[in-house]
Amino acid sequence: MTAGPPAPAPAPERGGAALLRRALGLRTVVSTSTGLAFAALEYLAAAGLVAYVAGDSAWIAVATAGLLALLAWGCFSELNGMFPTAAAIRLYMKRSMDDRVALTITLTYLTTIVLVVAADAFIVGTAIAHVLGQSAPVAALIIAALLGLAVGSNLRGVKVAGGVQDVATYCVLVATAVVAVTALVRSHRPLRFPLSPLHGHHPADLLEAVALGVFLFSAFEWVTTNAEEVRRPRDIHRGMLIALALLAAVCCLITVAMSHVLTHHQLGSAYPQLSLGRAAFGQAGLWLMAGVTAATAVNTFNGGFITASRFIYATAREGSLPAALARLNDRAVPWVPVLALGLVSLVVSLVVAATGSWEVLVAVGAALEALIYAVAAYCVLRLRTRLPEHPRPFRLPAPRILAGAAIAVFAVLAATASVSVQNRFDPVPLAVIAIGGLLSTAYVLVALPRVRAAAEAKKAARRPRRPPRPAQDPGP
Amino acid sequence: MADRHEIAEAYADWRARCNENDRLRRMLRGWDRVVHLVATDTGDRFTVVVRDQMLAELTDDAEAVADLVVTATSEDFADLFWGDLNPSEKYMSGEITLAGAQEDVMRLDAMSMVAFLDQ
Numbered sequence: 029m030t031a032g033p034p035a036p037a038p039a040p041e042r043g044g045a046a047l048l049r050r051a052l053g054l055r056t057v058v059s060t061s062t063g064l065a066f067a068a069l070e071y072l073a074a075a076g077l078v079a080y081v082a083g084d085s086a087w088i089a090v091a092t093a094g095l096l097a098l099l100a101w102g103c104f105s106e107l108n109g110m111f112p113t114a115a116a117i118r119l120y121m122k123r124s125m126d127d128r129v130a131l132t133i134t135l136t137y138l139t140t141i142v143l144v145v146a147a148d149a150f151i152v153g154t155a156i157a158h159v160l161g162q163s164a165p166v167a168a169l170i171i172a173a174l175l176g177l178a179v180g181s182n183l184r185g186v187k188v189a190g191g192v193q194d195v196a197t198y199c200v201l202v203a204t205a206v207v208a209v210t211a212l213v214r215s216h217r218p219l220r221f222p223l224s225p226l227h228g229h230h231p232a233d234l235l236e237a238v239a240l241g242v243f244l245f246s247a248f249e250w251v252t253t254n255a256e257e258v259r260r261p262r263d264i265h266r267g268m269l270i271a272l273a274l275l276a277a278v279c280c281l282i283t284v285a286m287s288h289v290l291t292h293h294q295l296g297s298a299y300p301q302l303s304l305g306r307a308a309f310g311q312a313g314l315w316l317m318a319g320v321t322a323a324t325a326v327n328t329f330n331g332g333f334i335t336a337s338r339f340i341y342a343t344a345r346e347g348s349l350p351a352a353l354a355r356l357n358d359r360a361v362p363w364v365p366v367l368a369l370g371l372v373s374l375v376v377s378l379v380v381a382a383t384g385s386w387e388v389l390v391a392v393g394a395a396l397e398a399l400i401y402a403v404a405a406y407c408v409l410r411l412r413t414r415l416p417e418h419p420r421p422f423r424l425p426a427p428r429i430l431a432g433a434a435i436a437v438f439a440v441l442a443a444t445a446s447v448s449v450q451n452r453f454d455p456v457p458l459a460v461i462a463i464g465g466l467l468s469t470a471y472v473l474v475a476l477p478r479v480r481a482a483a484e485a486k487k488a489a490r491r492p493r494r495p496p497r498p499a500q501d502p503g504p
Numbered sequence: 505m506a507d508r509h510e511i512a513e514a515y516a517d518w519r520a521r522c523n524e525n526d527r528l529r530r531m532l533r534g535w536d537r538v539v540h541l542v543a544t545d546t547g548d549r550f551t552v553v554v555r556d557q558m559l560a561e562l563t564d565d566a567e568a569v570a571d572l573v574v575t576a577t578s579e580d581f582a583d584l585f586w587g588d589l590n591p592s593e594k595y596m597s598g599e600i601t602l603a604g605a606q607e608d609v610m611r612l613d614a615m616s617m618v619a620f621l622d623q
Contacts, residue, residue, distance in 0.1 A: 049538070049569045050605055114606060115596045122597075187607060256603050338606060345592030345613065358530045360607075360614040487590075494514065494586035 051259035056194055057267030061251035062274050063197035063327030065244070067144050068151040071301035071321070073243050073390045074279060078287040078295055079451045080237035082228055083221030086283035089234060093241025094276035096441075097248070099434040100401040101272055102424040103408045104249040105265035109421040110411065112255035112264070115342060121403070124410040128472045131348055133403055135468040136461075140396045141336040142369060144247065146376035147389050148328040149175050152321055154381065155299040159318040164381065171377050178329035179370035182337065185359035188330040196326045203320045204301075205278050208285035210308035215289050222284070232444070239394050239445035242438075244279045245272060246397035249404075253335055265422050296450070298386055333369060340365035347483035348476065387449045391457035398442035405434035505545050506582040512562055514585035515552075519559045521587075521619045528618045532557040535611055540570040543578040572604035572612060587620035 052060075078086050111119040117137070121130035153171030157163070162170075188196075221227050225234050248271050255264055286300055294303040305317030341362035344353035357363040380386050408424055408431045424430055446458040506514075522528050532554060541550040551570070553560040576584070580600060583589035592613060594600040602609050 048573070048603060049571050111598060113595075113598070113601060114609070115598070118596050119598050185607070254606070256601075256609070257605050334606065338610065341610075342592055342596060345590065345617070346596040347590075347593065354617070356531070356610075356614050356618070358527065360531045360611045362610075490588075492586070492588045493517075494583060494588050497510075 048257070048259070050257075052254060052257045052263070053259055054263045054267055054270075057251055057254070057258060057263045058270045058274070059194040059197040060254060060327075060331065061248045061268050061271035062201065063193060063324075064250045064331050065246060065248040065271065065275055066197070066200060066278070066324060067148050067247070067328045068155075068321050068324045069144060069147040069390060069393065070244060070279070070324070071282070072147075072151065072298070072386055073240055073394070074283045075286050075290070075295045075300040076387055076390055076450070077237050077240040077244075077283055080229065080233040080240070081225040081287075083224065084219040084284050084287045085221050085223060085225035085227075086237065086287050087280040088223070088225045089237035089241045090244060090279045090283055091276060092238050093245060094272060094279075096238070096242055096434075096437060097245040097272050097276075099430060099437070100245075100249065100404065101265070101268050103401070103404040103431060103434060104252055105268065105422040106408050106420055106424045106427075107404060107411075108252040108255055108264050109261070110415070110418055112261050114253040114256060114338070116252055116255065117339075118343070118346075120407045120411060123414060124407040128476070131343075131476070132465070132468045132472045133400075134343075135471065136465050137396065137400050138336055138339065139464045140247075140393055140400070141332050142372050142376065143389055143393050143396075145175075145178075145328060145332045145336075145369065146373040146380065147386065147393070148325050148332075149178075149373060150377040150380050150386065151298060152325045153377070155302055155318050155321045158299055158302060159314060168378055168381055171381065172374060174325065174329075175370050175374045175377070178325075178333060179366055181329075182333045182366045182370075183357060183359070183361055183363055185361050187334065188326055193327060193330065196323045200320050200323050201274060201278050203316060205281050207301075207305050207308045207313060207317060207320075208278075208281040210313075211285045211289045211304050212281075214308060217288070219284070219288060233451065235441070235444050236448050236451070239398060239441040239448075240390065241279075242398055242401070242441055243390065243394035243445070245275050246393065248272060248275065250331065250335055253339075261421060298384075333366060336369055337362050337365040340368075347480055350479055351483070385456075388454070388456050388460070391445050391449050391454075392460050395442045395446035395457055395461055398438045398445060402435045402438035402442065405431040405438065409435075506543075506578040507546070508548055508564070510582050511543070511548070511550070511578060511585070514582045515550075515562045518585040518587070518619060519561070522559050522615055525619055528615060529557040531611065531614055531618065535608075537571040537608060537611075538569070539612065540573045541581060542573060542575045543581060544575055546578045548578065570604075572602065572608045574600065574602055574612070576600040584616060587616075591616050 077089060081089055107120045108116060117134055121134060149171045153174055154167045156170050157167035248268055251268060252264060258264055285304060286295060289307045290300055290303050294300055301317045301321060302314050305313035309316060340349060340353050343349045344351060353364050355364050380389055408427055412427055446461055447453055447455055535554060537554045539552040551563045580589060580594060584591050591600055
């Protein structure tokens with residue numbers, strides 16, 4: 029047993045030729061990063077953002093958010109380079125702060141995945157019901173069916189192939205951009221206040237718009253959990269950068285198109301993208317955007333379920349969550365986390381459907397993601413001090429300035445997003461986050477010591493199976 | 505440091521447990537893979553081939569292309585194969601690193617867990 033903190037094992041060599049038979053290339057890294065960010069919730073976030081700025085100037089908030097997302101990109105690129113593993117979030121947080129704080133933050137972060145999965149199920153189910161001319165109860169059934177399908181597929185170990193994911197993601201982006209541009213062109217009206225976001229608005233409104241804009245890019249960093257699968261480690265940070273550019277371009281287009289073409293009522297609905305599709309191509313556009321909305325679920329359900337369930341499994345195997353969460357079925361799938369994720373997502377999406385509170389969901393997601401970006405920046409700074417000699421294939425330039433700015437900016441954005449819904453003060457998102465944080469804290473302080481004690485007791489009760497080394501002959 | 509003989513002996517025991525475990529064999533259905541093991545302290549490299557739900561013998565040479573590469577110290581490999589080490593703990597602390605698809609990593613961890621569930 030070594031004393032002191034364990035030294036990290038060096039990453040497997042990646043020579044010029046591909047070391048792995050199945051490795052992800054840059055194209056799939058880009059599609060994964062973009063697809064994880066571009067969930068169906070994206071359309072509602074874009075529609076929500078529009079309310080905070082004047083006329084057709086939402087692209088300014090999106091572009092500003094994109095620049096801020098670059099700060100997050102720099103931080104995650106450095107952290108991913110230091111710890112190119114699916115367990116990176118546990119590693120860099122554990123080494124930056126007290127493990128209990130790290131675990132509390134990580135568990136709260138997991139909430140974001142549940143929210144996005146729940147939101148996507150709600151949006152896709154509601155959109156399909158609307159297109160079919162069906163009522164809310166039917167939408168609820170469709171939501172349940174979608175989540176059931178996602179859970180069933182995950183339990184059977186069905187994973188969307190990288191190629192299918194690539195096609196789905198790029199089709200979603202292209203179709204969305206084409207619909208947005210076409211809707212704008214067919215309006216035959218000039219843009220209103222495209223360069224004046226503050227016209228008739230308070231500066232705090234622009235801040236809120238930027239906070240929602242950051243949410244449009246959020247989850248791009250989840251691709252770092254694929255760091256062990258890539259052909260070249262640098263493809264992760266390059267792919268994330270390209271993903272941010274794609275997201276910025278498409279989100280600028282859809283926010284401007286939505287603000288220019290849609291009515292206030294359409295913007296406040298649960299499916300503004302369908303209205304945008306109809307504005308572009310009539311009934312065919314409605315069906316096109318319904319299909320696009322359903323396609324976004326491919327990445328969300330595939331990526332979100334897998335990422336969250338495997339993370340819960342690994343944390344349970346590590347001994348930081350109850351051992352029951354590490355149970356595997358005969359297809360080596362951690363079935364307890366998958367079922368739990370499905371059930372919680374179903375409850376959340378049905379509550380949202382019943383209360384119409386999807387904008388609260390967007391605000392919670394925006395605040396949580398901004399918080400995580402602030403935490404990532406903090407980890408970059410701490411690790412520069414604690415692990416100065418650790419290899420950093422990617423280094424954030426001027427870390428004290430950039431990471432310091434990221435901490436401040438994202439903390440302010442998180443605070444802003446947590447108390448605003450539909451351009452009105454609303455503490456409900458903050459309350460939801462606080463409850464989630466309290467539950468995580470309660471688990472870490474009360475239940476975790478017992479979980480770890482049980483794991484230690486089980487370990488202590490086991491006799492080592494490894495035979496002792498024969499004593500060396502001391503010689504004459 | 506564990507030498508090649510110790511790792512081979514440990515692996516032989518682990519291989520027997522895995523190949524005799526019906527549940528584990530069901531989990532490995534359709535999962536034919538080549539796994540490279542790289543010991544960071546000794547520089548030793550090994551190859552494990554999983555085919556038709558069975559683990560083959562450990563070989564010293566490394567095939568050119570693997571589906572999964574596991575990097576750890578020789579001691580960790582020996583302890584892992586004897587069932588005295590939870591690889592997930594070492595993985596979550598960065599002492600064991602992996603290269604490969606997440607689902608392959610899951611199957612490998614499943615092998616280390618299920619083979620010793622009766623312990």
